[in-house]
Amino acid sequence: MTETISQAVAARDNSPSGLIKQYSESFAQVLPSHVKPATWVRLAQGALKRGKRADDGRFDLEIAAANNPGVFLSALLDAARQGLEPGTEQYYLTPRKVKGRLEILGITGYQGHIELMYRAGAVASVVAEVVRENDEYRYQRGIDEVPIHRFKPFARDAERGKLVGVYAYARMKDGAVSRVVELNQDDITRIKASSQGASSEYSPWVKFEAQMWLKSAVRQLQKWVPTSAEFRMELARAAAEAQRVATAPDAPAGTSLLHGDVLEGEVLDEASTDEHTAGGADEDVWPATAPAGGAQ
Template identity: 45%
Template sequence: MSNTISSAIATRDTGPGALIAQHRGDIELVMPSHMQKRVGAWIRTTQGLLRRNEKLLEAAQNDPGQFMAVLMDAANLGLVPGTEQYYLVPRWNKKKRATEVTGVRGYQGEIELMYRAGAVSSVIVEVVYENDRFEYRPGRDERPLHEIDWDSVDRGELRLAYAYAVMKDGATSKVVVLNRGHIAKAMAKSESANGKYPHLSPWSTDTEAMWLKTAAHRLTKWVPTSAEYIREQLRARADVAAEQGSTTVPTTAALPQPLEDDPDDDVIEAELVDGEAVA
C-alpha cells in the first residue's frame, strides 16, 4: 500500500467524520427517544455535510471538541445538523486564531420544539414582502390577515416577519410581528453574521429563513418548546397519585391540555415592534 493511500486512510479514520461515528453511543444517549431509531441517518447526514463543505471540515478539524459539543447540542434537542432545523457554521475564534464550528438553530428547529412540547395544534411563521397585503390590529383581530398575489413575479423586499401558534384548545397565542429594525438587531447579535466569514452565515445564504427563525424564536417566549414540559406534568401527576394512594399511573393522554389553566391562554394581543397596528 502506498504512503499516499496509507495517509488518506489515516486521515479518514481520525477525522471529524470518523469522530462522529465513534461517539454514536453518546449521541444516541442524549437524543429524544423518537430520534434514537434514526441515529444512523442523523450521523450520515452530518458526515455528508462535512464532505461537501471544505470550510466546515477545516473548522471541525481545528477543534474537534468544539465540533462534538455542537453536535451533542443538536442531538440533545433532537434536531438534524446541516438543515434548516440546525445550521452548522464555521466561525473565526480570535483567541485560537482559527475557525471552529458553531451551531445556529433554524426556524424549522424552533417550530419542531414547539410541536414536540405538545401544547400547540399548529404554528404559523411567515414573512411579509412589500407587495403583500398585511393587516393586524391588536384587540380587534385574533390573527393577522396576510394576502399574497401568487401570480406576482416580484413581491418586493422583505418587510415583516410574524409568528403565532394555535393552542390545542383553539386559543391563539401571542402574535409576534417584527419589522426590519428588529431583524437588524437580531442579526447584529449573530456571531456568524459578523465574523470573519459572514458569507457562510445563514444570514447570507438563507436570509428569508433567518427572518422566519427570528420570529419563531421570539414566539418561544410564549409557547412551551420542550418535551420536558410533558414529562414534568406526568411526574407531578404521578407524585400526586402516589400521595393519594392511587395505583393508576398517569399517562400522556390523561394530562389536561397544556396551558388550559393559564389565565393568559385566551387570545393575547400582539407584540408590535412599533407599538401600533401594522398594515
C-alpha cells in the same frame, strides 16, 4: 506483537467523519428516545459534504471541522441534545473565521425551534411568514385573532419586494391562539447585530436571510408557548393524579377522568441538559476546544 497506544492512535480515523463515528455512542446517550442514533450519525456525516470545495477537494465544513475538532463536536452535541438534524434548517452547521481559520458554528434554525414546540405536545400548528413591501398585511392587536396576509399566488420575491417584517403565532390543541409575534426591520437589525458571525460570508444571515428572519420571530414566539419536557411531565402528572382520584374508594359520585387539559399562564423554560458529559475511557475524552477569538 502487541499494538502500542501510539500506534493505535495513529491508526484511528481522525477525519471529521471518523470523529462522528468514534463518538457516536456519546451522541446516542443524549439523543431523545424518538431519534435513531444510526440515522442521526449518517445525517451528521453527510452534512460535511455540502457547500464549496477547496483546492484540495475537501468541503469548507470538513476543513472547518478538522481545524478545531472540539468546537465541531460541541456543536454536534448541542444538536444531539435537542434531537435536531445537523446540517438542515433544524440545525445549521456553518463555517466561520476565527483568527484567519475556518471553524464550525452550530446554529439552531427556525425549523428546529418549531420542532421543539411541537414536541411539548400543546401546539397543533405554527405559522411563521415573512412580509414583503408589496404584500397586503393587516393585523390589529386586540381586534384581529390572527394577521391577514395576502400576496399574488406564486409571486417571485422580486415582485413582492424587499423584506419589511415577519410574524409568527401558534394555534394550540385546545383551539386557542397564542400571542402573535411581529418584528419589523429595526427589530431584525438589533437581533442580527447581536448574532455571532452575522457579517461573515458563510453566515446564514447572508445565505438564508428570509429563514433567519423567520427564526427570529419563532424564537420570540417560544416565550409564549410551552416548549419543554417539563410541560409534558406536568401533563402526565396531572393525568395520573386524575386517575388516582377517580379510582379512589371514596371518590365522589360522578367523578370522571380529565382529558386534554392544557396548562395556561405559565411559560416553561427549556430543561437544562448541562449535566450531560461525554467520555468514558481515556481514549474517549473529547478534544479540547480552542479558545474563541479573532474575527467572528
